[in-house]
Amino acid sequence: MQRIGVFVCHCGTNIAATVDVKAVAEALGHEPGVVISQDYQYMCSESGQNLVKDAIKEHDLGGVVICSCSPRMHENTFRKAAASAGLNPYLVEIANIREQCSWIHKDIATATEKAIILGKAAIAKVHLNTPLTSMESPVVKRALVIGGGIAGIQTALDIAEAGFDVDIVEKQPTIGGKMAQIDKTFPTLDCAACILTPKMVEASQNEHITIHSFSEVEDVKGFVGNFTVKIRKKARYVDETKCTGCGLCTEKCPMKKVPNEFNMGLDNRSAVYIPFAQAVPKVATIDPNYCMMLKNGKCGVCSKVCSVGAIDYKQQDRIIEEKYGAIVVATGFNPIKLDKYDEFAYNQCPDVVTSLELERLMNAAGPNGGTLLRPSDKTHPHTIVFVQCVGSRCDDSKGKPYCSKICCMYTAKHAMLIREKYPDTEVYVFYIDVRTPGKNFDEFYRRAVEQYNVHYIKGMVGKVTPKSDGKIGVQASDLLSNEQLHIDADMVVLAVAIEPDKTARPLATMLTTQMDTNDFFTEAHPKLRPVESATAGIFLSGACQGPKDIPETVAQGSAAAAKAIGLLCKNSITCNPCTAHSNELMCNGCSSCEKVCPYGAITYIDKEFRMPDRTTAIRRVASVNPAVCQGCGACTVACPSGAMDLSGFSNSQIMAEVDAICK
Amino acid sequence: MQVNENKEFQPLIVAFCCNWCSYAGADLSGTNRLNYPTNVKIIRVPCSCRVNPMFILRAFQRGADGVILCGCHPGDCHYTSGNYFTRRRMTLLFSMLDFLGIERDRTRVEWVSAAEGAKFAATMNEFTEAVRKLGPNRRLEDLRCRKQ
Numbered sequence: 077m078q079r080i081g082v083f084v085c086h087c088g089t090n091i092a093a094t095v096d097v098k099a100v101a102e103a104l105g106h107e108p109g110v111v112i113s114q115d116y117q118y119m120c121s122e123s124g125q126n127l128v129k130d131a132i133k134e135h136d137l138g139g140v141v142i143c144s145c146s147p148r149m150h151e152n153t154f155r156k157a158a159a160s161a162g163l164n165p166y167l168v169e170i171a172n173i174r175e176q177c178s179w180i181h182k183d184i185a186t187a188t189e190k191a192i193i194l195g196k197a198a199i200a201k202v203h204l205n206t207p208l209t210s211m212e213s214p215v216v217k218r219a220l221v222i223g224g225g226i227a228g229i230q231t232a233l234d235i236a237e238a239g240f241d242v243d244i245v246e247k248q249p250t251i252g253g254k255m256a257q258i259d260k261t262f263p264t265l266d267c268a269a270c271i272l273t274p275k276m277v278e279a280s281q282n283e284h285i286t287i288h289s290f291s292e293v294e295d296v297k298g299f300v301g302n303f304t305v306k307i308r309k310k311a312r313y314v315d316e317t318k319c320t321g322c323g324l325c326t327e328k329c330p331m332k333k334v335p336n337e338f339n340m341g342l343d344n345r346s347a348v349y350i351p352f353a354q355a356v357p358k359v360a361t362i363d364p365n366y367c368m369m370l371k372n373g374k375c376g377v378c379s380k381v382c383s384v385g386a387i388d389y390k391q392q393d394r395i396i397e398e399k400y401g402a403i404v405v406a407t408g409f410n411p412i413k414l415d416k417y418d419e420f421a422y423n424q425c426p427d428v429v430t431s432l433e434l435e436r437l438m439n440a441a442g443p444n445g446g447t448l449l450r451p452s453d454k455t456h457p458h459t460i461v462f463v464q465c466v467g468s469r470c471d472d473s474k475g476k477p478y479c480s481k482i483c484c485m486y487t488a489k490h491a492m493l494i495r496e497k498y499p500d501t502e503v504y505v506f507y508i509d510v511r512t513p514g515k516n517f518d519e520f521y522r523r524a525v526e527q528y529n530v531h532y533i534k535g536m537v538g539k540v541t542p543k544s545d546g547k548i549g550v551q552a553s554d555l556l557s558n559e560q561l562h563i564d565a566d567m568v569v570l571a572v573a574i575e576p577d578k579t580a581r582p583l584a585t586m587l588t589t590q591m592d593t594n595d596f597f598t599e600a601h602p603k604l605r606p607v608e609s610a611t612a613g614i615f616l617s618g619a620c621q622g623p624k625d626i627p628e629t630v631a632q633g634s635a636a637a638a639k640a641i642g643l644l645c646k647n648s649i650t651c652n653p654c655t656a657h658s659n660e661l662m663c664n665g666c667s668s669c670e671k672v673c674p675y676g677a678i679t680y681i682d683k684e685f686r687m688p689d690r691t692t693a694i695r696r697v698a699s700v701n702p703a704v705c706q707g708c709g710a711c712t713v714a715c716p717s718g719a720m721d722l723s724g725f726s727n728s729q730i731m732a733e734v735d736a737i738c739k
Numbered sequence: 740m741q742v743n744e745n746k747e748f749q750p751l752i753v754a755f756c757c758n759w760c761s762y763a764g765a766d767l768s769g770t771n772r773l774n775y776p777t778n779v780k781i782i783r784v785p786c787s788c789r790v791n792p793m794f795i796l797r798a799f800q801r802g803a804d805g806v807i808l809c810g811c812h813p814g815d816c817h818y819t820s821g822n823y824f825t826r827r828r829m830t831l832l833f834s835m836l837d838f839l840g841i842e843r844d845r846t847r848v849e850w851v852s853a854a855e856g857a858k859f860a861a862t863m864n865e866f867t868e869a870v871r872k873l874g875p876n877r878r879l880e881d882l883r884c885r886k887q
């Protein structure tokens with residue numbers, strides 16, 4: 077039996093007004109094992125804590141019960157006090173007689189009675205408490221950034237700036253993300269390449285940054301401070317270390333009919349390619365779906381022209397394994413597919429394009445060298461209709477329920493750029509609402525309307541029909557004048573909704589992080605912890621967490637970096653000692669616990685046991701990694717043989733509380 | 740269980756609350772001074788999925804008249820998926836208890852977030868009333884455990 081001290085707090089009158097604290101102290105003093113029971117005005121005050129500390133020493137206490145406010149308030153205070161008096165902090169229990177007793181009840185008699193019962197339950201529990209020690213787990217001083225868009229680049233640069241090594245894993249052959257495809261950026265209209273490409277180069281030249289392009293995360297194990305990540309470096313059939321990016325192979329490659337994904341399929345590239353001139357790393361990649369050498373062994377032109385011998389048709393995917401202390405997810409977004417939107421004739425008519433395609437059509441490095449021409453007949457369009465909210469803010473199953481946030485602004489940008497460059501072109505924008513919160517955003521939109529005479533029409537486009545004369549019939553309603561409109565357009569531009577990358581969900585499963593129903597990563601707290609995921613050591617950056625424009629993306633990228641740096645600065649982290657453990661003698665290795673563990677903390681080991689007949693037997697038993705276990709207790713209930721238990725909330729402790737309450 | 744003379748029956752209610760949402764919700768109803776009956780005694784568990792059916796059976800055996808289990812809202816569990824286990828386990832347990840004669844109204848699972856102090860208090864008021872109507876639980880009670 078433990079020697080237990082009970083300390084009842086008045087909390088001024090907060091408790092004492094409705095609970096007879098003296099009676100509580102008196103009654104609990106008679107409980108088995110209690111050697112001292114005292115009450116005091118403010119137990120959490122300096123002198124109150126000293127009272128507890130002195131009693132621990134004087135009475136050689138093996139357990140302490142504080143009847144006071146919620147453990148969420150002062151559990152740590154009293155644990156620290158106990159520790160400083162030489163008692164293991166986990167031998168302290170709190171009976172919550174303020175929030176869950178004095179503050180909710182009015183009748184002194186019944187409230188006092190309840191407080192005594194809560195005290196008894198805490199005493200019953202503390203009898204079974206065992207000393208626990210927090211483990212220290214070392215922090216690997218290296219970070220992983222998944223996704224090399226502007227978000228990932230910014231995060232990596234900031235982490236590197238603080239002096240830590242950081243790896244970027246990018247699934248495309250180059251970093252840059254969507255921003256590399258954009259022409260000019262709102263609200264300042266500076267060219268995206270001019271502000272992005274220097275950052276890409278900076279990342280590639282930074283001694284702390286390693287870029288794994290054309291690579292994907294294959295497997296993540298471990299926990300905060302100590303992740304082990306397998307990265308698949310996909311075969312690009314070109315030796316990255318030798319390729320100088322001269323581009324001769326791309327010129328000479330005879331297979332030139334490959335849809336160019338960087339230009340949204342609006343023109344073609346060769347089978348061996350460098351996505352764009354400023355790609356980082358500037359290394360060629362062979363597309364095995366089109367390369368004739370890889371498909372049927374006939375060609376080999378690129379290998380012949382390559383002066384450094386970088387082409388390697390036999391290259392295979394490579395898996396590398398690295399250790400990281402922190403992981404930042406920056407997997408960005410994609411425009412949604414338009415298969416379900418037949419009314420906009422996107423699949424029938426080449427002159428109905430998405431906004432991202434328009435970015436490429438207007439880009440000086442795009443398929444038309446920056447001259448806006450219709451994809452179908454390469455003529456100059458005189459009437460352009462923009463349709464906003466295609467697939468955004470939909471309440472049907474076709475689209476997305478949320479606002480994609482960036483479309484209002486980039487449509488205003490497109491309209492303005494077109495009117496600026498081609499004043500003879502009429503531009504119509506159909507909108508549901510124009511949403512332009514943001515610094516200088518509304519001014520920007522008003523400039524499009526007032527200065528550039530873009531026709532903004534509140535209304536929905538009902539149907540888009542390609543006509544035989546090459547025009548596109550746009551049927552729409554003007555909600556303000558309540559009229560039906562028919563516009564013969566030369567081009568239609570759809571501002572399509574954006575959604576998270578398709579790889580985000582499998583990645584979230586690997587990382588054991590949470591996602592919302594739209595597959596955006598969920599932050600640990602929507603207001604107060606916006607860049608952390610609920611899983612310790614995993615941070616969120618950019619549009620993978622929700623639709624964002626570039627300024628917001630960069631801000632979040634830097635914030636995620638700051639959080640990651642905060643973690644990497646530590647040499648070790650203290651783990652919660654209230655973790656699960658299995659009684660190996662009872663465990664039968666059935667795997668039930670492993671299946672319910674959300675953290676992958678449980679593994680199986682083969683262990684030698686001495687049998688009663690003096691032989692040894694090897695049995696498979698569960699083993700919990702205390703650094704990974706978060707202490708939820710799911711496994712304790714799943715275990716059919718009752719072998720799993722949770723320190724700090726053990727079966728016997730909770731049972732003892734139940735008994736004490738029901739006595 | 741407690742029946743004072745001339746007084747209404749006072750059921751004994753055991754409430755298991757997960758540390759992250761419901762226990763905080765219970766604290767909040769205290770902070771907001773929202774009343775609920777003293778009949779309810781709360782036991783803190785890390786997650787609703789820590790509650791072993793054994794604990795609930797034990798409570799009934801020892802004379803509890805109702806047991807309520809509170810956790811974070813589905814999707815909000817601090818440990819990602821704990822409350823989904825709770826939901827499934829308790830569906831099974833409660834239907835078995837119903838079969839044994841522990842009426843459905845004596846058992847309950849409720850999702851209470853840390854912000855729902857008012858919901859916590861309202862739930863406890865309702866639940867206590869429901870159990871009060873059913874009268875004392877004698878089905879699973881072990882008479883040897885009964886208070887003299």
Ligand SMILES: Cc1cc2nc3c(=O)[nH]c(=O)nc-3n(C[C@H](O)[C@H](O)[C@H](O)COP(=O)(O)OP(=O)(O)OC[C@H]3O[C@@H](n4cnc5c(N)ncnc54)[C@H](O)[C@@H]3O)c2cc1C
Nearest residue numbers: 223225226227247253254261262408409579618619625626
């Ligand atoms: C048409 C259009 C015009 C726009 N114009 C503007 C503008 O003018 N001004 C402005 O502020 N914003 C604009 N935006 C928004 C801007 O593009 C985004 O804010 C920005 O690109 C978000 O950056 P990101 O890094 O989060 O995502 P992304 O740019 O999408 O980058 C994500 C990167 O991660 C990679 N990736 C994804 N999954 C994985 C994986 N599993 N493993 C490895 N790598 C992965 C992707 O290949 C990509 O390189 C525009 C957007 C569109 C669609």
Ligand code: FES
Nearest residue numbers: 757786810811816
């Ligand atoms: S932590 Fe509240 S239900 Fe899991």
